[in-house]
Amino acid sequence: MPEGPQMVLLKEQAEHFIGQHVLKAEGNANNIPFDIMKDQELTDIKIFGKEILFCFPHFTVRIHLMLFGKYKIDGQLNQALRLGLEFENGAINFYACECRFITEPLNKVYDWSTDVMHGSFNPDKALEKLCSKPDRLICEALLDQHILAGVGNKIKNEVLFRRQVHPESLVGEIPETVMKKLVDECVKLSFEYLEWKREETENEHWEIYKKKECPRDYIPILKEKIGKSGRSCYFCDKCQKLYLPDNN
Template sequence: MPEGPSIVILREEAASFAGRKVLRVEGNARLIDVDRMRNQPVRAVCSWGKHFLIAFPTFALRVHFMLFGSYRIDERKPNANVRLSLGFAKGRELNFYACSLKYIEGPLDETYDWSADVMADAWNPRAARKKLSAQPDALVADALLDQSVFSGVGNIIKNEVLHRIRVHPESTVGALPSRKLGEMIKQAREYSFDFLEWKKAYVLRKHWQVHAKKTCPRDSTPLSYRKHLGRAGRRAFWCATCQTLYE
């Protein structure tokens, strides 16, 4: 599943479509009326966490890539059925595959809390702390994946942030010392920007410390692994030696 930084890359790559008119619409999307976008001008392309958004004058298209979604710009994915293809002048096109599509009515500001997006200029760590204080019994592994608190954080970022701050994923939010809670909030954003830099340089996997790894790079301890951890039921990798369990 693409995490927030990957959607930021898409937003940047698709920025040149702002101001262009959709001339052609095709694909196998069935849950929305794709013809609604035909002849509509793109006002802006933006993102909120894992959501890629194409804003038109009175509505927006939300693209969520789920687990296996992908996209291509100005080219087609070979041997794949396109979910949605938007064609523009001079042969330009945006192509989306295996994703969820939904229309957002009205201004995006009425739907999205930009302060929850860990990569947005409007990100508000104080608001994140307030939201976390309302769920003291939540596991930190679940809290980091809560998109209303940390929009854009996915499973890779979750695992790496908790290793970076030396916190066990089954620690509860309320049991974390105030300093550790602050570190978790800070690193959710900082690691996301590190992720973005590494992904752009095609070296992201080289920087993983625990995600999909077998040994802790700090103390050489074999990493613990669980296929389904917490309410979110996502994969977890952690070091039982250097990541403290707070409960």
Template sequence: MEGPSIVIACEELKPFLKKKIKKATGTAKIPLRAISGSTLKSARSWGKHLLLFFSDVNLRIHFLMFGSYRINNPRENRIPKLELDYGDSKIYFYSCAIKEQPKGFEKNYDWSIDLMSPEWDSKKALKNVQANQDAQVCDVLMDQDIFAGLGNIMKNEIQFNTRLHPETKVKDLSLPRLKALVKEANRYAWQFYEWKKENVLKRNWQVMRKKSCPICGRNIKKKVTGKLKRWSHFCNHCQKK
């Protein structure tokens, strides 16, 4: 789950803030008893992390590759990592990593590298990209210490929008192209957010899971790229190396 989806999750949790939780259950190794009977005071996002602040417990949730959450719509034959029972409604978290965090842990986060944060710093991002001269674009975009919240779907679409081959190295890009890459990462994050809220995200993909390029009509290539070994979808003609 990518950064924009975490922001949406926080918005969808707002109706549950300061409401008493009747019971907390699940398989996660967290203080469920302390959460039962408490309230969710706030929910925040940082990158791909969902941060939940209860009365006496703080949690960090990472949805990994296939994690999800549901509100009043449990998944069949699946045991949630965490279930919050409000009596008239329930929240379920599946296939995610949940860890208890100490008080004030959020102060350790660098909000200036979070693409969805009001504190996002594009100049800092550019400097961090330039510090990785031998890195490929596909790895730099997925670096959570540079673009917190940017995932594989966003990576592929940003590469296409900037006409960059995923295996292009940072040192081979001019300053204007590097600036354009950073700008597009932030712009697309918010575009992703809008499309996801409107439930039209997939229909607006340009290369992700597509067979042909929307510009030249040639076949979209699918290849594992970079040190991170993640799938890249790209057009060899429009995104020349």
């Protein structure tokens, strides 16, 4: 699943469509009024977490790539088109994604300060929200898109490894200074990840995600589905501390 940095890169790749008018809008997304979109000017492209927002004067089209979503700029993929926009200077096509038509002002729909890559991201508020649910596993809390929008499974695993926190730790048992560092690391790593995506070098940089051996301890990395969400956690039992009651 794409995480925030991939969406920021997608925005960069599509930015030349801003200011262009839609020549053709098509696809099988059943909740998008394609006829209304024709001739409309794309006024902006915004990113919120894992979503990309195509802004028009009176509405916004929101796309979430979900688990298997794909896109192609100036080309087509051999699968059913969910939403395609053609402009005078090219086209962008989306597949297997979730589309939504938004007519409310975006500032009412989105709290930009929860997006770790947005200029208005508020780490204190994120910390406060995380700490308000002390019984959660840290590996699940970091994926909460209402708190840290844009953080996905890769960022989660790497951040926990960097700050040496075991994914099964309980939020309420982790010292606040460590929690704060986890939040800061989510931001830092997201921007590093964006740089790696631009250079196409991301796989050279992961230290724990889908790796076999801990680079600190040279012992096997564990892979487990932890928590209700069942997302994969990659971690080292030796150097990532498990914060549990009576375990500090």
